[in-house]
Amino acid sequence: MKAFAALLDKLxxxxxxxxxxxxxxxxFANTPDPERGYTVAVIAGLxxxxxxxxxxxxxxxxxxxxxxxxxLSYGYVGDLAETIAxxxxxxxxxxxxxxxxxxxxxxxxxxxxxxxLTYLHDLLNLCNEVERWALIKLGLGNxxxxxxxxxxxxxxxxxxxxxxxxxxxxxxGLTPPFIELFAWLENKGPIPDVSKSLFFHPVMLSHPxxxxxxxxxxxELFSVERKFDGIRVQLVSSGIGKKLYTRTGDxxxxxxxxxxxxxxxxxxxxxxxxxxxxxKILSFNELQQRFNRKNPAKKLIEELPGFVxxxxxxxxxxxxxxxxxxxxxxxxxxxxxxxxxxANMMLSEILPFNxxxxxxxxxxxxxxxxxxxxxxxxxxxxxxxxIAGRPMGHWYKWKRDPLVVDAVLMYAQRGTGKRSSFYSDYxxxxxxxxxxxxxxxxxxxxxxxxxxxxxxxxxxxTVNRVGPVREVKNELVFEVAFDSVNLSTRHKSGYAxxxxxxxxxxxxxxxxEADQLTVLSxxxxx
Amino acid sequence: MSTxxxxxxxxxxxxxxxxxxxxxxxxxxxxxxxxxxxxxAHSDHARSGHxxxxxxxxxxxxxxxxxxxxxxxxxxxxxxxxxxTIKDIDIYFLPAGHILGSAQCVLQSENHRVIISGxxxxxxxxxxxxxxxxxxxxxxxxxxxxxxxxxxxSIEVELNKLLESVKSFPDxxxxxxxxxxxxxQRVIKTLRLMGYAEPIYLHGALVKISKYYEAQxxxxxxxxxxxxxxxxxxxxxxxxxxxxxxHDRWTRxxxxxxxxxxxxxxxxxxxxxxxxxxLPLIISDHADWQExxxxxxxxxxxxxxxxxxLADALVYYMNQQGxxxxxxxxxxxxxxxxx
Numbered sequence: 001m002k003a004f005a006a007l008l009d010k011l012x013x014x015x016x017x018x019x020x021x022x023x024x025x026x027x028f029a030n031t032p033d034p035e036r037g038y039t040v041a042v043i044a045g046l047x048x049x050x051x052x053x054x055x056x057x058x059x060x061x062x063x064x065x066x067x068x069x070x071x072l073s074y075g076y077v078g079d080l081a082e083t084i085a086x087x088x089x090x091x092x093x094x095x096x097x098x099x100x101x102x103x104x105x106x107x108x109x110x111x112x113x114x115x116x117l118t119y120l121h122d123l124l125n126l127c128n129e130v131e132r133w134a135l136i137k138l139g140l141g142n143x144x145x146x147x148x149x150x151x152x153x154x155x156x157x158x159x160x161x162x163x164x165x166x167x168x169x170x171x172x173g174l175t176p177p178f179i180e181l182f183a184w185l186e187n188k189g190p191i192p193d194v195s196k197s198l199f200f201h202p203v204m205l206s207h208p209x210x211x212x213x214x215x216x217x218x219x220e221l222f223s224v225e226r227k228f229d230g231i232r233v234q235l236v237s238s239g240i241g242k243k244l245y246t247r248t249g250d251x252x253x254x255x256x257x258x259x260x261x262x263x264x265x266x267x268x269x270x271x272x273x274x275x276x277x278x279x280k281i282l283s284f285n286e287l288q289q290r291f292n293r294k295n296p297a298k299k300l301i302e303e304l305p306g307f308v309x310x311x312x313x314x315x316x317x318x319x320x321x322x323x324x325x326x327x328x329x330x331x332x333x334x335x336x337x338x339x340x341x342x343a344n345m346m347l348s349e350i351l352p353f354n355x356x357x358x359x360x361x362x363x364x365x366x367x368x369x370x371x372x373x374x375x376x377x378x379x380x381x382x383x384x385x386x387i388a389g390r391p392m393g394h395w396y397k398w399k400r401d402p403l404v405v406d407a408v409l410m411y412a413q414r415g416t417g418k419r420s421s422f423y424s425d426y427x428x429x430x431x432x433x434x435x436x437x438x439x440x441x442x443x444x445x446x447x448x449x450x451x452x453x454x455x456x457x458x459x460x461x462t463v464n465r466v467g468p469v470r471e472v473k474n475e476l477v478f479e480v481a482f483d484s485v486n487l488s489t490r491h492k493s494g495y496a497x498x499x500x501x502x503x504x505x506x507x508x509x510x511x512x513e514a515d516q517l518t519v520l521s522x523x524x525x526x
Numbered sequence: 527m528s529t530x531x532x533x534x535x536x537x538x539x540x541x542x543x544x545x546x547x548x549x550x551x552x553x554x555x556x557x558x559x560x561x562x563x564x565x566x567a568h569s570d571h572a573r574s575g576h577x578x579x580x581x582x583x584x585x586x587x588x589x590x591x592x593x594x595x596x597x598x599x600x601x602x603x604x605x606x607x608x609x610x611t612i613k614d615i616d617i618y619f620l621p622a623g624h625i626l627g628s629a630q631c632v633l634q635s636e637n638h639r640v641i642i643s644g645x646x647x648x649x650x651x652x653x654x655x656x657x658x659x660x661x662x663x664x665x666x667x668x669x670x671x672x673x674x675x676x677x678x679x680s681i682e683v684e685l686n687k688l689l690e691s692v693k694s695f696p697d698x699x700x701x702x703x704x705x706x707x708x709x710x711q712r713v714i715k716t717l718r719l720m721g722y723a724e725p726i727y728l729h730g731a732l733v734k735i736s737k738y739y740e741a742q743x744x745x746x747x748x749x750x751x752x753x754x755x756x757x758x759x760x761x762x763x764x765x766x767x768x769x770x771x772x773h774d775r776w777t778r779x780x781x782x783x784x785x786x787x788x789x790x791x792x793x794x795x796x797x798x799x800x801x802x803x804x805l806p807l808i809i810s811d812h813a814d815w816q817e818x819x820x821x822x823x824x825x826x827x828x829x830x831x832x833x834x835x836l837a838d839a840l841v842y843y844m845n846q847q848g849x850x851x852x853x854x855x856x857x858x859x860x861x862x863x864x865x
Binding site: 012013015065066068069072073076077078079082083086087133417418419420421465467 | 675677793799802803804805806846
């Protein structure tokens with residue numbers, strides 16, 4: 001645990017990538033198994049505990065700290081682990097033995113909830129402030145030390161002088177503490193064999209297209225499909241089982257048993273999960289209802305059946321087809337579909353893209369279909385292999401223009417992590433007569449420079465404070481962009497925006513001239 | 527003629543700052559006014575352009591150093607403990623322990639005494655007089671670090687980190703950001719008392735005030751100009767500069783600097799990271815949470831007002847402890863202005 005805490009602290013205050021890699025390499029070389037493997041797992045976000053998580057941590061803190069003071073402190077610090085580490089009464093320079101990280105992970109996963117409270121309590125009393133911070137981070141999950149899961153793989157590759165693509169390929173078939181992986185990296189064993197396991201394969205992602213790139217898109221090089229507004233999924237069947245994953249590798253098989261029931265032979269498919277009923281794709285809202293149910297009732301499944309629009313294939317039987325071109329994979333996908341098609345799947349249609357149909361025409365045509373589940377075009381290079389990550393120049397997305405309203409800033413709250421101390425979380429509203437009603441929150445869409453200006457404006461225009469929240473004068477107008485609007489009973493305004501972000505700060509526009517709430521009704525899609 | 531009004535009627539909050547009605551003066555006003563009582567020379571308390579200023583000798587002299595001899599129409603030096611009648615009220619200064627010359631302002635009538643703490647700390651500082659607690663009816667306290675997360679370690683513990691780092695990285699220089707008035711001299715003086723006898727190098731912006739401190743008898747040892755160092759010579763050295771210069775082009779001349787910053791805000795990781803600090807040093811010239819609480823308990827006033835900083839938590843906690851406490855919000859003062 002001491003080594004783990006010191007590593008996290010060092011990485012937190014290291015700003016150069018090279019230095020971070022060096023720090024990690026040094027750690028891998030000097031830390032025994034299984035501690036180094038568990039450290040990798042924690043940094044990659046693979047360790048989740050049943051009980052040791054946010055709620056339990058807050059309960060633990062409540063024994064030592066008044067909840068109101070905890071709230072105020074957390075609002076100020078912007079990081080729960082650090083707040084508790086600072087508030088926990090204790091001497092900062094106590095030298096004490098702590099169990100190794102792997103021991104703590106094992107202990108915490110075996111104890112009951114009440115036993116964990118006592119266990120952590122005793123452990124925190126032995127920790128210095130940095131160790132308390134690291135220990136609580138372990139439960140919270142989000143480390144915020146500037147090292148991503150991708151970065152840790154690069155560091156592992158550098159450590160073992162191996163190709164990072166090889167690590168990516170086997171990564172999701174490996175489990176902590178990665179003994180075989182380290183053996184291979186240190187040339188003491190073969191590359192781990194993952195062919196017999198059931199796992200997620202990193203997906204290929206697209207870039208938003210810009211004007212310059214649009215001019216290079218022609219039918220000889222590119223193929224065009226609709227872009228659906230569902231959830232990107234991967235269907236995996238390997239002979240030992242079946243799984244449905246999100247594009248980040250989260251296993252959502254439990255929520256959609258109807259979707260994986262349809263496949264049996266070994267295959268890995270890429271597609272969009274939607275709700276499809278009576279020959280119609282339903283809205284994202286309905287998909288959300290299914291998504292939130294871990295064990296859906298049969299009735300809900302019948303009411304809102306899951307459905308996958310297929311657009312790619314990664315593994316066909318036992319053959320990995322990712323190296324083939326998009327066109328070749330499409331042919332493989334079509335023949336797979338012809339043999340195995342089921343009622344809750346369809347192929348994503350390749351749109352007729354030829355010299356008579358410009359890419360602009362196609363987009364207009366798709367938008368004119370007014371389908372709630374279509375949000376624009378996907379443009380894919382015909383000769384591209386399937387590359388994990390977001391490679392440049394292969395896949396593009398071209399969404400329809402967002403909807404916008406001019407809303408008034410009402411409340412602001414300090415941000416967390418990198419934005420600690422800055423007022424960066426904004427609640428804004430529209431006019432309903434003389435009253436402003438909040439319609440949503442956003443915390444991005446502006447530059448760091450604009451953030452500083454907004455922070456200053458908020459501090460000098462505060463009219464009221466409620467705990468960490470500042471109420472401001474109804475004078476600053478944001479142009480808010482969003483993808484769609486739905487009716488909502490959870491908001492007093494009666495509307496909920498999907499994916500709201502600040503598109504412009506209208507320093508010039510008086511608050512009184514912002515939009516009326518009634519404009520939202522004209523944007524309703526359902 | 528001393529006022530007979532109740533102390534609660536002595537104050538008004540005006541855009542310029544806190545106004546004392548019976549004395550017709552402002553305390554630490556942020557805009558030019560006719561009459562100002564100034565508790566310390568930091569720029570958020572001491573501004574130029576007032577007609578008449580009452581302040582301690584050191585505060586007056588530092589203001590003149592920074593803003594020029596004519597920084598106010600009349601500068602009235604009021605030594606510590608010396609009573610002065612201003613219109614209908616008597617005032618005197620008590621040491622506040624914040625920086626050289628820093629004072630608490632005591633307002634007194636026949637029946638009441640009010641103490642405005644100004645900025646203060648309770649730990650011993652070899653560069654200024656220590657805070658003197660005195661009983662009063664109303665204590666108006668600052669609360670720059672008014673949250674229970676602020677628990678400042680001793681300055682020796684923090685400076686030891688710096689000295690250890692200097693030892694571990696002999697090929698690199700250490701840039702230490704410190705506020706030009708007070709913090710810089712306290713850090714240097716403490717390093718000297720800890721036995722560090724090597725020359726310490728200063729950014730030009732720190733020279734004037736450091737010389738002034740030395741002229742007041744606060745010896746700071748061998749100080750040299752950082753601009754005289756070559757890249758090679760800078761290795762292994764401690765170089766002090768204002769926090770704003772830590773990432774300036776100015777720093778490129780030095781050998782692979784390790785960037786340290788001496789500030790109470792360094793207790794919060796994200797603050798240190800936002801400023802790209804390698805070595806945060808938690809060194810503050812303000813009272814931390816426990817010092818604020820202990821001071822109020824020690825003074826045990828009938829009433830407490832909290833201003834300058836993070837008031838909410840302190841107001842809540844002191845009321846819980848049975849001290850009648852409320853927040854005094856000055857329009858012009860923002861949390862976290864500087865430490």
